[in-house]
Amino acid sequence: MNAGEDPATGKEASAAPRAVRIIALDGPAASGKGTLARRIASHYGYRHLDTGLTYRAAAKALLDAGQPLDDEALAARMAGDVDFEGLDRSTLSAHAIGEAASRIAVMPAVRRALVAAQRRFAEEPPGSVLDGRDIGTVVCPGASVKLFVTASPETRAKRRFEEIVGKGGDARYEAILDDLKERDARDMGRTDSPLRPADDAHLLDTSEMGIESAFQAARDLIDRALAAASES
Numbered sequence: 001m002n003a004g005e006d007p008a009t010g011k012e013a014s015a016a017p018r019a020v021r022i023i024a025l026d027g028p029a030a031s032g033k034g035t036l037a038r039r040i041a042s043h044y045g046y047r048h049l050d051t052g053l054t055y056r057a058a059a060k061a062l063l064d065a066g067q068p069l070d071d072e073a074l075a076a077r078m079a080g081d082v083d084f085e086g087l088d089r090s091t092l093s094a095h096a097i098g099e100a101a102s103r104i105a106v107m108p109a110v111r112r113a114l115v116a117a118q119r120r121f122a123e124e125p126p127g128s129v130l131d132g133r134d135i136g137t138v139v140c141p142g143a144s145v146k147l148f149v150t151a152s153p154e155t156r157a158k159r160r161f162e163e164i165v166g167k168g169g170d171a172r173y174e175a176i177l178d179d180l181k182e183r184d185a186r187d188m189g190r191t192d193s194p195l196r197p198a199d200d201a202h203l204l205d206t207s208e209m210g211i212e213s214a215f216q217a218a219r220d221l222i223d224r225a226l227a228a229a230s231e232s
């Protein structure tokens with residue numbers, strides 16, 4: 001799918017109304033974009049959508065139905081049925097669901113179904129925060145502010161390891177690191193909407209930052225971008 005293309009019509013999507021503030025956060029798995037997106041949404045009083053959960057919900061529906069993951073038409077139907085109001089992180093967080101999500105996320109028909117609904121969510125006033133892989137490049141190319149949140153693979157693997165162990169789960173650091181690298185390669189290497197920073201995204205490398213300093217850095221970037229936009 002091309003930047004700004006309306007998935008329903010294949011034509012250039014209209015930019016969001018100026019009054020609607022859209023904050024786009026993209027980045028690789030476990031970079032901390034979801035944690036930041038939730039903090040940012042709460043700080044600015046905007047709605048939040050973790051678009052990864054929408055891919056996960058479609059993948060879970062296929063897994064639950066015992067269906068294969070390589071049938072694009074079926075996966076797209078499941079994607080079209082995803083209930084954006086009922087996305088529940090705790091039931092969608094399993095490793096197998098994330099893996100299946102990244103497999104069906106390479107399919108253009110799946111992306112078309114989800115991107116259309118993600119844009120509708122984004123464009124509701126007064127503002128929204130969306131995190132994912134293609135928000136600044138494809139879903140909301142006209143977003144008010146775009147952040148590309150990164151951290152080294154080792155930092156991300158350590159954070160994910162601590163997250164799983166903290167919840168009482170079993171995990172092996174090396175396996176998590178290998179999995180993250182594989183997921184990065186699939187997300188960055190796909191033809192449709194690969195993971196990459198938008199040309200006008202602000203890069204935020206949180207490898208050496210805790211959650212609080214990452215939030216402060218993100219907030220500074222957003223405040224400056226919103227102030228500049230309201231002056232122009």
Ligand SMILES: Nc1ncnc2c1ncn2[C@@H]1O[C@H](COP(=O)(O)OP(=O)(O)OP(=O)(O)O)[C@@H](O)[C@H]1O
Binds near residue numbers: 035
């Ligand atoms: N700056 C940070 N310092 C330390 N830990 C962090 C930081 N940011 C996030 N974390 C922790 O790292 C883990 C992964 O963060 P998070 O779920 O926000 O990543 P994500 O990019 O949204 O991942 P995914 O795309 O897989 O959903 C969480 O346990 C979170 O608490």
Ligand SMILES: Nc1ccn([C@@H]2O[C@H](COP(=O)(O)O)[C@@H](O)[C@H]2O)c(=O)n1
Binds near residue numbers: 052053
């Ligand atoms: N905008 C997006 C969001 C997610 N994906 C794919 O879904 C997988 C799971 O996402 P998480 O953020 O919940 O880990 C991810 O690996 C991507 O393949 C996407 O393509 N676009």
